[in-house]
Amino acid sequence: EAGVAQSPRYKIIEKRQSVAFWCNPISGHATLYWYQQILGQGPKLLIQFQNNGVVDDSQLPKDRFSAERLKGVDSTLKIQPAKLEDSAVYLCASSALRQSHYGYTFGSGTRLTVV
């Protein structure tokens, strides 16, 4: 079974530039999560999708971050404009069932460095 795919693996941008990350969840997984993980900390949930609808985006900095999951499969996370403090690993995860987290799996992440 293919895992959660993310790209790119690494990205270096200057502050105030824009960047986008892509995630392809495990086939059939209805729930998709985006996390931000700052060095030395645990992942922080940014946004959760159930199919193509947003379940929760309360911790998403909406003035600069946006995410979409068209057709309920792939998802993109965008930052515009980026700040130095956005440097982190951005993780995507998916699960088959929201409540039981059946099959909950992380992708390899995208490491973003803002300079």
Added chain:
Amino acid sequence: KNQVEQSPQSLIILEGKNCTLQCNYTVSPFSNLRWYKQDTGRGPVSLTIMTFSENTKSNGRYTATLDADTKQSSLHITASQLSDSASYICVVSGSSGGGADGLTFGKGTHLIIQP
């Protein structure tokens, strides 16, 4: 407030030695507890998942224990190898606790294996 506390924050041991990592949680109600291994710059990979009724689970040289009464878990690594160098994250799933994803993440223990 739901919390997951891990100790120690970091640990250095010699190759071949054993070690034990600790996780204390206050998540309620409790659904399951997971240990993840996260290599630098990569996504977390699941090691073990334990429900309320399970008090021990092994995955190769990794053995996790759970005491649901005291809300404590440990991860024991036997005969450590250089490839065990990573962060180990404890994650507790609660049906109504944590973030919208129902998960509360610890900050992880950074383990370094020295030759």
